[in-house]
Amino acid sequence: MEKSAFDLIYDTVRQIPEGKVASYGQIAELAGNRRWARVVGYALHAVPEGSGIPWHRVVKKDGEVFGGADSPGGKRQTELLRGEGVKFTDGRVDMKKYQWGRRRF
């Protein structure tokens, strides 16, 4: 069985350390192709609960959570990240300090 894009993406997301966040594009890039950003979104959307996938550590390139901090799910994601020590500002995570590794520069 060859690994599918989803498997690679899930594997990458699982490697995100606690207290850090990664952007969809970053996950896609680490998974193999940076154009999988969309696939990453769908993958997280299809993440079965209890899979051990820290989907809440994945945010948009701007650091905004899914749907926006105003969304019910976004609010939950924000709370989860905050519980790990990630501070939020204006509904966005401070990527400069909390982005996993750091792509670019």
Added chain:
DNA sequence: AACATGACATAAG
């Protein structure tokens, strides 16, 4: 099997 949709990113205007 074909078409439309989706938790995005990037480039171009």
Added chain:
DNA sequence: CCTTATGCCATGT
């Protein structure tokens, strides 16, 4: 900053 277009995979109808 916003809109439009393109790229990619899986799922639902």
